[in-house]
Amino acid sequence: TISRCNDIAPSRFQIAGRWYCMFPEMRECGAPEELPVQAVKIDEGKTTGLGLGRSIYTQDQIQAFVDFQDAHQVRRAYLAETAEIAYAGRGPNGEWGHGLGGLASASVVSLVGSHLIPLYAVFGPAAVIIIFSLFLVGVIRLVATLIIRVITIIRVRGFGLWVLAAIWGTAFQ
Helix, strand or coil, rough: CCCCCCCCCEEEEHHHHHEEHHHHHHHEECCHHCCCCCCCCCCCCCCCCCCCCCCCHHHHHHHHHHHHHCCCHHHHHHHHHHHHHHHHCCCCCCCCCCCCCCHHHHHHHHHHHHCCCCCCCHHHHHHHHHHHHHHHHHHHHHHHHHHHHHHHHHHHHCCCCCHHHHHHHHHHH
């Protein structure tokens, strides 16, 4: 079913004869025809011929503004709900949280997490710990190899330029 959308109102879908809103989480809501959208009376006036011979706004811009104001009744409830969710999710220092509900947050974490951390889909949140552990093992192995090389070279040939060459070679190995 095609419904009229505006710039702020959440998307609505009709599934099996019932209407569902998709933000901040999937829930039942009214049909688009039931939205409290009322016509806004705006006096456009005759500004298109004023000011140095022409207006700074075109008729298209004025019409876009009228259309934007037309959706203000829907926008108010939606923004109030988003602000309520953000206020309820405040941090320890009092800063507001984000305006997404639980289901929407989980969806964003799943989508973004799988792109930023490739193992995220397989291991879940433990993937971060696994990747950090593998990084730590690599750093420890590099330092251990460097120490073993330096000690061996100093015992066999003594301290000299070749020690710096061994350190340089280990860094690019």
